[in-house]
Amino acid sequence: MSELTKGERTKQKLVAATGSLLRRQGFHATGLSDIVAESGAPRGSLYFYFPGGKDELATAALEAAGAEWRTRIEAVVAAASSLDGAIAGIVELLADDLEASKFQHGCPVAAVALESTSEPVRKAIVAHYAAWEVTIVEHLGKYGIAAAPAKQLAVVALSMIEGALILARVQRSKAPLVTVGKALRAIVATMSSPTKRRDE
Amino acid sequence: MSELTKGERTKQKLVAATGSLLRRQGFHATGLSDIVAESGAPRGSLYFYFPGGKDELATAALEAAGAEWRTRIEAVVAAASSLDGAIAGIVELLADDLEASKFQHGCPVAAVALESTSEPVRKAIVAHYAAWEVTIVEHLGKYGIAAAPAKQLAVVALSMIEGALILARVQRSKAPLVTVGKALRAIVATMSSPTKRRDE
Numbered sequence: 105m106s107e108l109t110k111g112e113r114t115k116q117k118l119v120a121a122t123g124s125l126l127r128r129q130g131f132h133a134t135g136l137s138d139i140v141a142e143s144g145a146p147r148g149s150l151y152f153y154f155p156g157g158k159d160e161l162a163t164a165a166l167e168a169a170g171a172e173w174r175t176r177i178e179a180v181v182a183a184a185s186s187l188d189g190a191i192a193g194i195v196e197l198l199a200d201d202l203e204a205s206k207f208q209h210g211c212p213v214a215a216v217a218l219e220s221t222s223e224p225v226r227k228a229i230v231a232h233y234a235a236w237e238v239t240i241v242e243h244l245g246k247y248g249i250a251a252a253p254a255k256q257l258a259v260v261a262l263s264m265i266e267g268a269l270i271l272a273r274v275q276r277s278k279a280p281l282v283t284v285g286k287a288l289r290a291i292v293a294t295m296s297s298p299t300k301r302r303d304e
Numbered sequence: 305m306s307e308l309t310k311g312e313r314t315k316q317k318l319v320a321a322t323g324s325l326l327r328r329q330g331f332h333a334t335g336l337s338d339i340v341a342e343s344g345a346p347r348g349s350l351y352f353y354f355p356g357g358k359d360e361l362a363t364a365a366l367e368a369a370g371a372e373w374r375t376r377i378e379a380v381v382a383a384a385s386s387l388d389g390a391i392a393g394i395v396e397l398l399a400d401d402l403e404a405s406k407f408q409h410g411c412p413v414a415a416v417a418l419e420s421t422s423e424p425v426r427k428a429i430v431a432h433y434a435a436w437e438v439t440i441v442e443h444l445g446k447y448g449i450a451a452a453p454a455k456q457l458a459v460v461a462l463s464m465i466e467g468a469l470i471l472a473r474v475q476r477s478k479a480p481l482v483t484v485g486k487a488l489r490a491i492v493a494t495m496s497s498p499t500k501r502r503d504e
Contacts, residue, residue, distance in 0.1 A: 129419055131333075133331075133419060210418050214418055215418040215419065217471075218330060218411075219329055259468070259483040259484065260484055262471065263465075263471060263480060264463050264467055267470075268459075270463075270467075274430055283459040286456070287456070291487070
C-alpha cells in the first residue's frame with residue numbers, strides 16, 4: 105500500500121464529508137460550507153480539488169459510497185455458503201448500519217435520486233444502480249439463475265431494499281428490512297434449486 | 305358540496321404548491337418564498353394560515369397527497385375485477401403519473417422521508433405509511449389473504465413500489481415499476497386462490 109499524499113488525503117476527507125452529509129440530509133440541504141466544516145479541510149482546497157463544485161463532489165461521493173458498499177457486500181457474499189445466506193447477510197449488514205447511525209443514515213444514492221439535481225449527478229446515480237444490477241445478475245448466475253429472470257430479480261431486489269431503507273429510516277426500526285429480506289429469500293428459493301455456487 | 309371560502313381556497317393553494325414542490329425537489333430545497341411564488345398566494349397568508357411555517361405546511365401537504373392518492377388508488381381497485389388486476393392498475397397509474405411529469409414527480413413522502421426533518425414531519429410520514437399498510441391489509445383480506453401474511457406483504461409491496469419509483473424517476477423509465485408490478489402479482493398469485501373478492 106502506497107502512502108497517500110497530503111493532497112489525496114484532503115480530497116478523501118472532502119469526499120467522505122460530502123458522502124456523510126448526503127446520506128443524512130440529501131443534496132440540497134448540503135452546502136459547500138457544511139462540507140468544509142465536516143471535513144476539516146481548508147475551504148480553498150475544495151475549489152482547488154473540485155473546481156466543478158458541489159456536483160463534482162457529489163458525483164465523487166456517490167462513486168465512493170458505491171465502492172465502499174461493494175466491498176462490504178462482496179465480503180458478506182463471499183462468506184455465505186448459500187444464496188439464501190448471502191441475502192440474509194446483506195440485509196443484516198444494511199439493517200445494522202442503519203441502526204448504528206441511529207436511523208440517520210439511509211442510502212446516500214436514494215436521497216439524492218429523489219431530489220432535482222444536475223444531469224451529471226443524475227447520470228452518476230443511473231450508473232451506480234446499473235452497476236449493482238450487473239453485480240447482482242452475475243452473482244445470481246453463479247447460483248444457476250438465468251440472465252433474463254436474474255435481471256428482473258435484480259430490479260426487484262434493488263427496489264425492495266431501497267424502499268425498505270426508506271421505511272426503516274423513517275420508522276426508526278429494522279423491521280421493514282427484515283421483512284423484505286425474508287420475502288426476497290422466498291422469491292429466490294422458488295427460482296434457484298442449487299444450494300451451492302457453480303464455481304465451488 | 306359547499307363552496308370554499310376565500311381563506312379555504314388560499315390554504316388549499318398553499319398546500320398544493322408545497323406538495324408539488326416537495327415531490328419535485330424535497331423538503332430542504334423548498335423555501336417559503338418558493339411556496340409563495342408557486343401558489344400565487346400573498347406571503348402574509350402563509351404566516352396567517354400556517355403559523356408553524358414549513359413544518360406545518362409540509363405536514364398538511366403530505367396528508368393532502370395521501371388523501372389524493374388514496375382516492376385515485378381506491379378508484380382503480382374498485383374498478384378491478386381481481387387482485388391481479390388491481391395491482392396492475394395501481395402500478396400503471398403510478399407509472400403514467402410519473403411519465404406525465406416527465407419523470408420529475410416521485411413519491412412526495414419518500415423524498416421527505418430521506419431528508420432530516422423535524423419530529424412532527426417524521427411522525428406525519430410514519431402515520432402516512434401506517435395508513436397505507438392498514439388499507440392494503442384490508443384489501444388483501446377481501447381476497448382471502450389472512451392478516452399476518454397480508455401485513456408482511458403490505459410492507460413488501462410498499463417497499464417495492466417506493467424503491468421502484470426511485471429507480472424509475474432517476475432512469476426516466478417506467479420499466480422498474482413494470483418489473484416490480486409483475487413480481488408483486490406473482491407473489492400474490494401464490495398467496496391468494498380466490499379470483500373474486502369475498503364481498504362480491
